[in-house]
Amino acid sequence: MVRMFRFMKKNVIWILIIFGLLLGQAYCDLSLPSYTSKIVDTGLQQKGVEDAVADSFRVETMQNLLYVSTEKNQKTIEDGYTYSKKKDMYVVKDLDTESHDHLNDVLSKAEMMLYIMEKRNIPVQMIPQVQMPQVRKEINKRLKDYPDTMITQAAILFVQQEYKAQGVDLDQKQNDYLWNTGKKMILMAVVAMICSILVALIASRIAAELGKDLRNKTYETVLTYSAKEMNQFSTASLITRSTNDIQQIQLVMTMIFRVVLYAPILAIGGIIKVQQTGSYLSWILIVAVGVLSVVMVILFGVVMPKFKILQKLIDSVNLISREILTGIPVIRAFSAEKFEEKRFDKANQDLTKTNLFVNRAMSCMMPLMMLIMNGISVLIVYSGAHGIDAGKLQVGDMMAFIQYAMQIIIAFLMISTIAIFLPRANVSANRINEILDTKSSIKEPEHPQTPEKQGKLVFDHVSFSYGHAKEKVLDDINFTAHQGDTIALIGSTGSGKSTLVNLIPRFYDVTEGSILMDDVDIRNIDLKTLRDRIGFVPQKSVLFSGTIASNLRFGKKDALESELWDAIDMAQAEDFVSEKEHGMDSHIAQGGSNVSGGQKQRLAIARAIVKHPEFLVFDDSFSALDFATDARLRKALKEKASDVTTIIVAQRISTIMHADQILVLDHGKVVGQGTHEQLMKTCDVYQQIAQSQLSQEELAYE
Numbered sequence: 001m002v003r004m005f006r007f008m009k010k011n012v013i014w015i016l017i018i019f020g021l022l023l024g025q026a027y028c029d030l031s032l033p034s035y036t037s038k039i040v041d042t043g044l045q046q047k048g049v050e051d052a053v054a055d056s057f058r059v060e061t062m063q064n065l066l067y068v069s070t071e072k073n074q075k076t077i078e079d080g081y082t083y084s085k086k087k088d089m090y091v092v093k094d095l096d097t098e099s100h101d102h103l104n105d106v107l108s109k110a111e112m113m114l115y116i117m118e119k120r121n122i123p124v125q126m127i128p129q130v131q132m133p134q135v136r137k138e139i140n141k142r143l144k145d146y147p148d149t150m151i152t153q154a155a156i157l158f159v160q161q162e163y164k165a166q167g168v169d170l171d172q173k174q175n176d177y178l179w180n181t182g183k184k185m186i187l188m189a190v191v192a193m194i195c196s197i198l199v200a201l202i203a204s205r206i207a208a209e210l211g212k213d214l215r216n217k218t219y220e221t222v223l224t225y226s227a228k229e230m231n232q233f234s235t236a237s238l239i240t241r242s243t244n245d246i247q248q249i250q251l252v253m254t255m256i257f258r259v260v261l262y263a264p265i266l267a268i269g270g271i272i273k274v275q276q277t278g279s280y281l282s283w284i285l286i287v288a289v290g291v292l293s294v295v296m297v298i299l300f301g302v303v304m305p306k307f308k309i310l311q312k313l314i315d316s317v318n319l320i321s322r323e324i325l326t327g328i329p330v331i332r333a334f335s336a337e338k339f340e341e342k343r344f345d346k347a348n349q350d351l352t353k354t355n356l357f358v359n360r361a362m363s364c365m366m367p368l369m370m371l372i373m374n375g376i377s378v379l380i381v382y383s384g385a386h387g388i389d390a391g392k393l394q395v396g397d398m399m400a401f402i403q404y405a406m407q408i409i410i411a412f413l414m415i416s417t418i419a420i421f422l423p424r425a426n427v428s429a430n431r432i433n434e435i436l437d438t439k440s441s442i443k444e445p446e447h448p449q450t451p452e453k454q455g456k457l458v459f460d461h462v463s464f465s466y467g468h469a470k471e472k473v474l475d476d477i478n479f480t481a482h483q484g485d486t487i488a489l490i491g492s493t494g495s496g497k498s499t500l501v502n503l504i505p506r507f508y509d510v511t512e513g514s515i516l517m518d519d520v521d522i523r524n525i526d527l528k529t530l531r532d533r534i535g536f537v538p539q540k541s542v543l544f545s546g547t548i549a550s551n552l553r554f555g556k557k558d559a560l561e562s563e564l565w566d567a568i569d570m571a572q573a574e575d576f577v578s579e580k581e582h583g584m585d586s587h588i589a590q591g592g593s594n595v596s597g598g599q600k601q602r603l604a605i606a607r608a609i610v611k612h613p614e615f616l617v618f619d620d621s622f623s624a625l626d627f628a629t630d631a632r633l634r635k636a637l638k639e640k641a642s643d644v645t646t647i648i649v650a651q652r653i654s655t656i657m658h659a660d661q662i663l664v665l666d667h668g669k670v671v672g673q674g675t676h677e678q679l680m681k682t683c684d685v686y687q688q689i690a691q692s693q694l695s696q697e698e699l700a701y702e
């Protein structure tokens with residue numbers, strides 16, 4: 001999966017922007033619980049009074065505060081306030097955070113002392129100044145046993161009383177505070193939402209682009225494959241890989257940007273925030289994270305191996321459905337519908353079973369996580385309530401703690417959700433990498449040569465075996481074709497005829513010996529040059545969707561219409577092309593399914609001729625032609641393409657009996673080589689084929 005990031009180098013800036021936006025989103029999301037805490041603690045409980053630093057103190061209150069404070073603290077208080085003649089009060093100065101916090105500490109203690117004295121009806125000024133240090137010492141000693149929150153609360157009650165005495169409308173102050181905090185909360189939520197939307201937009205864009213690049217890259221790679229690699233991966237698997245697998249990677253990439261990057265930021269941020277609120281509850285989080293981890297490890301241990309199997313099963317469903325869909329006519333003809341249905345059903349059932357297992361296991365995850373989440377909430381409320389009772393914690397802080405805990409758990413949930421997809425995407429990424437890493441066994445020459453066109457083809461002791469098979473499919477083949485020659489290959493099925501012609505355009509490379517084109521080993525000729533010189537008509541004619549003209553121009557984009565008609569004429573396809581309503585522009589359906597087998601063969605032959613190649617290779621390309629058409633076609637070839645060296649694979653002797661040289665293949669070996677007349681005299685195999693085939697009727701067309 002990591003390798004997939006290689007394809008995103010060009011999007012580094014966007015990825016950094018995503019990271020920045022996620023930091024922004026996390027900042028906003030994590031600040032929301034502290035606002036909740038402020039609304040509950042300061043807004044509702046403290047009537048909008050934030051701390052001991054009141055906006056103003058009456059002169060008398062200021063005197064009392066100074067009276068109970070040490071000299072050092074008196075200085076701090078005096079530095080923090082300035083006397084306003086207009087109001088006849090001491091007004092707080094604009095302080096930086098540090099000075100404000102220090103002033104808050106100093107005032108908290110002084111206000112707490114005054115608050116206690118007031119409650120006990122002890123007039124402050126009645127205590128002689130000399131006794132003050134002793135009183136302070138006494139109170140400080142007692143305060144040690146009280147938690148900080150108690151001191152703060154007492155100070156806040158003192159400030160509230162002070163405001164009341166000043167005639168400040170506390171309800172209004174409370175409302176203002178609630179509104180202001182609420183507005184900040186809304187702002188944070190909106191910013192978080194905007195960040196999240198932007199991340200989603202950018203992430204989908206990057207992922208879609210990655211999908212596009214991967215599809216292009218796999219497609220490009222597959223196009224370079226030789227027949228060997230095509231055999232290695234089945235077509236169905238290649239299709240699954242370039243659709244379903246890339247889709248998986250794309251999906252997970254979006255999630256990586258939206259979730260995988262975000263979850264740790266949220267979790268770490270949450271942990272930091274938790275430390276700032278009620279760290280004595282942290283053990284609950286450790287328990288939660290531990291339980292979550294155990295649940296996840298067990299679940300993934302069970303499910304993970306199934307993901308690999310799942311992808312393979314998708315492959316096999318694709319394989320079977322492709323085979324069935326392309327073979328429908330044969331299935332019908334053999335009434336094999338029931339059998340094929342069963343075959344598909346089995347593959348489908350296997351896929352469904354594994355899918356169900358994985359999904360069922362995964363669907364347990366959500367309720368389990370919810371259970372853990374709710375259990376944690378209960379635990380926090382239970383322990384938090386004790387803390388509140390003991391004055392160690394405020395209600396708002398506990399609420400914030402619950403929210404932070406939830407955020408941390410949600411971060412885990414996010415990671416666990418992505419963990420469902422990650423292994424699948426990993427399998428998919430490996431399958432894509434497999435394609436990208438597989439290099440064609442047909443290598444371009446390092447120092448390509450471009451031989452002068454002479455129409456000469458030599459097979460020099462050529463042997464060939466497929467893959468790692470020891471058995472030779474072709475064994476020591478030797479022949480030389482000169483310009484304009486027609487070399488024919490005949491032999492029983494499986495004797496190696498198609499294999500032999502497939503070696504000429506280097507669909508496979510010879511295992512032993514060499515093939516020379518115009519006196520240069522074809523492995524030393526640039527592949528494009530080599531294939532440009534050959535007009536290849538495969539055993540199974542393939543046409544592409546488009547028009548007749550677009551198919552004919554496949555090998556020569558700029559072929560003139562007259563050239564196309566010439567080729568059509570030579571391929572004996574003129575009748576049926578001109579009979580069509582749109583002639584050359586008639587539509588050809590996918591795979592050439594709207595023309596007959598013989599018409600398809602003739603168009604495939606015409607396509608090869610349009611190229612004006614140096615060599616024409618017909619791999620059993622006349623099989624669907626009737627005898628008369630076959631004869632006319634060969635006659636036309638002889639007349640109009642007399643300088644083209646032709647290699648013909650055929651089943652019918654009538655097709656090849658006039659060839660300059662006939663090779664009779666049997667089990668990959670040449671068992672007869674010569675002209676028809678020579679072979680009729682010398683080669684048993686040839687004689688047998690000839691006697692079984694040649695009738696007066698066929699010969700009549702020759």
Ligand SMILES: Nc1ncnc2c1ncn2[C@@H]1O[C@H](COP(=O)(O)OP(=O)(O)OP(=O)(O)O)[C@@H](O)[C@H]1O
Nearest residue numbers: 231466473491492493494495496497498499500539
């Ligand atoms: N892709 C392949 N992998 C492995 N073996 C193969 C492959 N293609 C063909 N063969 C084997 O090679 C041998 C020669 O096959 P080839 O298709 O060349 O015969 P052929 O003479 O053209 O037969 P036909 O007249 O039926 O087309 C056969 O035994 C076949 O099973």
